[in-house]
Amino acid sequence: MAVLDRRRRATPALDVAPPPAALELPAVRREVDVALTTFLDTKEQSAPGPELQALTAQLRTFLAGGKRLRPLLCVTGWHAAGGGDDRSTAVRAAAGLELFQAFALVHDDVMDASDTRRGRPSAHRALAAAHFAANGGPAARAAHHGLGAAVLLGDLALVWSDELLNGAALTARRPERVLPLLDEMRSELLYGQYLDLQTTGRLPEDVDTALRVIRYKTAKYTIERPLHIGAALAGADPRVAAALSAFALPLGEAFQLRDDLLGIFGDPEQTGKPVLDDLRAGKATVLMALAAQRATRRELRSLHARFGRRNLTERDTAVVRAVLESTGARQAVEEMIRTRLVQALAALDHAPFPADVRATLQDIAGAATTRQA
Template sequence: MSTQTLDLGRTSAAETRESVANFLEKFLTEKKEKAVLPQAERLPQILAEFLTGGKLIRPLLTVTGWVAAGGARDSEQVVQVAASLEMFHAFALIHDDIMDHSELRRGRPTAHRQLSADQQGSGARHFGVGAAILLGDLAFTWSDEILHRADLTPVQFASVFPVISEMRSEVMLGQYLDLRGTGNPTDDVESTLTVSRYKTAKYTVERPLHIGAALAGAGLGTMDVFTAYAIPLGEAFQLRDDLLGVYGDARTTGKSHLDDLRVGKNTTLVALALRAADPGQAALLHELIGNPSLDEAGAEQVRKIFAETGAKDTVEEMIENRYRESVEALDGAPFAAEAIHALQDLARNATRRTS
């Protein structure tokens, strides 16, 4: 992402990232220093590490929504609200990684794996999971604390809070449906797209824009434009994620490209392949996807079927169509040119990324 085209006045993307990261670092340093329970300092420590290396896409979108809706530049308020969303995202990822049995996140062992290493003996794994549940809970608590420290006016708070609350429920319910489908892949493409809509499109793109815009006092018209832009873009973002989950390079994604297959994630890619598969291919997919000890050779077989059934190409096409739909939604939007450019850039980068 070039700084130039994302230059939202003085609040460029790079500056937004830096402001949010600095705020979170300071917040967690304070939590370590003025600890309620100093014996538990390991938790803010792991969280601080966890928070470095994220893409900070939700904070960027929050600031973009704010600027597009006419919010003043250099606002400490919007930075804090954006930081609160990033902290919430840490919560969501830490819990997701437990549910998905993930080993790697942002190039490091996942939180439950790091915490397992703190305990010895047969209970270590269980301890790691329990402590990571608590670490996630703490991140949720602290994200709420950051939100309340942002000194919003009562009117701002009343506009923003219902959207944040809706966002929290949506991502949890989306993740629940995702989990329910995991390990039992089907050819039901529609239901994989419903999961993407809640778990990603609304959570990652639509709600952060809405939150920034609500903070700036935007009306329903602005919200609708953001929805029209965000839903296809968010679906495309998830479809790209599904491809990276199978084809990505761990050195750039920070995640193993075996995790999704091993856990049997019911992605749109998998559903499309099952829909187009002949009986032999379908049997092989059912055997390999969801097998916790799947190796590189097995993954290669799966990838071969994704290519042969045309599923991979279809997903690329779906991404392209959604990308275009998303950018078209900006036509005639009553936003400053700089905000339009930022949103166009974000759409391009989110759908064409390699990490």
């Protein structure tokens, strides 16, 4: 937020009007949460049998956490395009994006064999524990059940996400504008996930490849497409969409770069995830690629000996952190975040958005790049 502070101090206070009020994001978050609860209530009431409640209960638990970043951006995109005060259609789409995020994270945890998510057991672990508590038997059978049930839970969230998103597009009478964006978002995310899967487990030295993973797995899916979808529901013209992209892509990269730093240097009490997970999984991040490029032979051997090891210890993590510091990789990523934040904010200067939308996007950008969780 220091960048914002410098920009605002640059003009004498007496010569300018007070900064415009941002959209009330807490109110948007509440509206999205109500939409999700109402939708799941309806699905439980119309379920073909009581067995489905085990999945919907887990989905409710999963949805209880999260930043709601994509829904907030979707509704902000609606207002950026002049969608009007009745944003119920955008809220419905925003709820669909949160279900899509649930699908992506549940499957991501299965692929990464993650034990926790948001400070709680990941979905496949929780479903395995529930199965074991109810049925007993070998722990391996319960674990296998948990994996299968989590895949189905992710699939269910995806199907229900489609229902909400398609319904919003039809309600807005703009399916020809919105549905292609949804198709692109899904394809981009799956491409990014596959790139991530292909590069995981090998110590990276190619920063460009790591940035390409970020572009498709995070920047477009987390920031750009939610803004585009909300704006398309409101009938945005191409100028608005282009301005949203100019803001979204650098911010999306900065968001993931911050996530990569938190994955190694963050506080598990705040992130809700052990700092060992990314190292144990062997995530080929920009941070690790920069360290590998700059490391001495001894440091590089140290990284190779620890990267992607499932039995990694806290002591091993301390060694890796020391290399990330001594090579300057950590500081380089911090600088990349700052550069991208400045680029995103500069894109707002002449964007064809209402003043309150610009203020909201500035606040989101600051929070996304300075967060501790």
